[in-house]
Amino acid sequence: MERSCGHCCVKIEGLDVTINDNSILKNVHLHTDCKEILSIIGPNGAGKTTLLKTLLNDIPYSGRIDFQIKGLKNKRPKIGYVPQKLSFNFGIPISVQDLIAASLTRSPVWCSIAGDLRKKIKATLEKFSVAHLLNRMIGSLSGGELQKTLLAMAMIPIPDLLLLDEPVSAVDVKGLSLFYETVMQLKKEHDIAIIMVTHDLAGIAPYADRMILLNRSVIAEGTPRQILSDQKLIETFQLDLLNVSRLSFPIKGGNHA
Amino acid sequence: MHEFYRHITSLHFSWMQYDFMKNALLAVLFATPLFALLGTMVVSNRMAFFSDVLGHSALTGIALGVMLGVGDPFWALLIFTVILAVAVNYFKRVTQASSDTTLGGFFAMVVATGVVVLSRNGGFSKYSMYLIGDILAISSKEINLLIAAFILVTGYWYLFGNSLLLLSVNPSLARSRGIKVFWVETGFVIVLAIIVAISIRLVGVLIINSLLVLPAATSRLIARNTSGYTFYSIGISVFCGIGGLIASYYWNTASGATIVLFCAFMYILATIITRFFNRKA
Numbered sequence: 411m412e413r414s415c416g417h418c419c420v421k422i423e424g425l426d427v428t429i430n431d432n433s434i435l436k437n438v439h440l441h442t443d444c445k446e447i448l449s450i451i452g453p454n455g456a457g458k459t460t461l462l463k464t465l466l467n468d469i470p471y472s473g474r475i476d477f478q479i480k481g482l483k484n485k486r487p488k489i490g491y492v493p494q495k496l497s498f499n500f501g502i503p504i505s506v507q508d509l510i511a512a513s514l515t516r517s518p519v520w521c522s523i524a525g526d527l528r529k530k531i532k533a534t535l536e537k538f539s540v541a542h543l544l545n546r547m548i549g550s551l552s553g554g555e556l557q558k559t560l561l562a563m564a565m566i567p568i569p570d571l572l573l574l575d576e577p578v579s580a581v582d583v584k585g586l587s588l589f590y591e592t593v594m595q596l597k598k599e600h601d602i603a604i605i606m607v608t609h610d611l612a613g614i615a616p617y618a619d620r621m622i623l624l625n626r627s628v629i630a631e632g633t634p635r636q637i638l639s640d641q642k643l644i645e646t647f648q649l650d651l652l653n654v655s656r657l658s659f660p661i662k663g664g665n666h667a
Numbered sequence: 668m669h670e671f672y673r674h675i676t677s678l679h680f681s682w683m684q685y686d687f688m689k690n691a692l693l694a695v696l697f698a699t700p701l702f703a704l705l706g707t708m709v710v711s712n713r714m715a716f717f718s719d720v721l722g723h724s725a726l727t728g729i730a731l732g733v734m735l736g737v738g739d740p741f742w743a744l745l746i747f748t749v750i751l752a753v754a755v756n757y758f759k760r761v762t763q764a765s766s767d768t769t770l771g772g773f774f775a776m777v778v779a780t781g782v783v784v785l786s787r788n789g790g791f792s793k794y795s796m797y798l799i800g801d802i803l804a805i806s807s808k809e810i811n812l813l814i815a816a817f818i819l820v821t822g823y824w825y826l827f828g829n830s831l832l833l834l835s836v837n838p839s840l841a842r843s844r845g846i847k848v849f850w851v852e853t854g855f856v857i858v859l860a861i862i863v864a865i866s867i868r869l870v871g872v873l874i875i876n877s878l879l880v881l882p883a884a885t886s887r888l889i890a891r892n893t894s895g896y897t898f899y900s901i902g903i904s905v906f907c908g909i910g911g912l913i914a915s916y917y918w919n920t921a922s923g924a925t926i927v928l929f930c931a932f933m934y935i936l937a938t939i940i941t942r943f944f945n946r947k948a
Contacts, residue, residue, distance in 0.1 A: 463839060466839055466842055466843050467842070468838075468839050468842050468848075489843050490843070491839065491840055491843035493837050493839055493840050496836055496837045496840070497837075498711075498835060498836050498837065499710075499711055499712075499713060499835075501887055501888075502710070502711045502835070502887060502896070503886075503887060503890040503891050503892055503893065503895060503896040504832065504836065504892065504893055504896075505891065505892040505893070507892070508832065508892050508893040508894075509832070509833075509836060511829075512828075512829035512830075512832045512833050512893075513829075513833060513844045515829070516826070516829060517829075518824065518825050518826075518828035518829055519828065519829055519832065519893050519894070520824070520828050520832075520893045520894050520896075520897040520898075521825070521828075521894070522894070545891070545892070547891060547892070548836070560840075564843075573843075
């Protein structure tokens, strides 16, 4: 098991989220560090996306969320966020370049985009093999293309914390392991903490360092092998294992450290 | 302004002899790019109904001004429209009820109140100019107001264009990039409300929304990126503005509505052409 580097530490304690008198999250505890992929699984309506949104400070919550970046406490980390989907007006003309440039500069993209910035964006897209999408409209991208583009966008500038919300639900089967490989690479190359919400239990198992089963609160926490081999858990929460045969891959927390 | 008029008159078209036409042309040149810019966001964010509510609520703003007994109801109109815009936007976020229905209810209440107040004692006919507008009666004070609005909106778009773009794609994503979602959203509806209030006298309640929506909707069909979307929208808006104004002179029709007819024609043309050529990837 790789040691965490102490660059970015996220600690959630006693988190409660209530929207319109409905309790979405109750007393959630979570701790993750950099150089670690934490996977959050759970049934529909478990509050997984809500949990990510509290980290983004997008919705009101009670409880504590503490960040420690490079030893400094209470500093907001740079967060790279890859949303589940972009439910926007798909016909609207925004190119990939426009979207990424708009997130990087105050200089209005409707006017012009500086040459340096264009090069930088293209170079980053190249790292994720999507440089050919530079001038394509984001509404015309396929699910997989969009996810890779959003991942590339989340990585400029390199964040302290990477949040991925069901990034592979729109990706085809071929692209799945490639996507996970890419995320693993990012973990190896940079000092970042990664939290990934996913339904693809079998797919994420070989890649996640730790796994949390969430259903309004934390039901179970451990290595993927510990959680996914617990039949009672799987039945209780009706977690459908996709691609069960892929479980024959070595799962983290097993015979090798 | 006199320089402008000298140059225009030297072009020797018959309509250019008249000061009111030259004033109207100036108003069109400053107003149409504003509608184009704001329209791109109204269309992107599917706010056409919202901006329609703002436009129609102008009647109530005017009614308020009349009730308060002020000579020129413009300031009451402006303040009322801004407050309404902020309030409706806030309620939309907070209630999460079907915004279409909530908006519809609000709309009906606001407009009816305005008409009831203005029509009391049979006096509505003197307010009918607010329905279809009267760009030919524009005063130099109103032109100055338009120029100020032009500077305001262009500056605003320069500073907040990227934030608005990110917001229109995904609010959580925008927040992750450090954008103050609530303030940017509120800022936008305030600017929209101001422009609507200023333009009501020019183009009227009935058609102001079309001027906001149509050029951007047309541009959406032919543009491939944000820059194109913005500048095609401005180009179409200005072209239709000038064309519609001149046509209304020769046809002797209401200028605002004629301009909208030009916009609508462009939209239909663009729809047919893009369908036919299936241009967009």
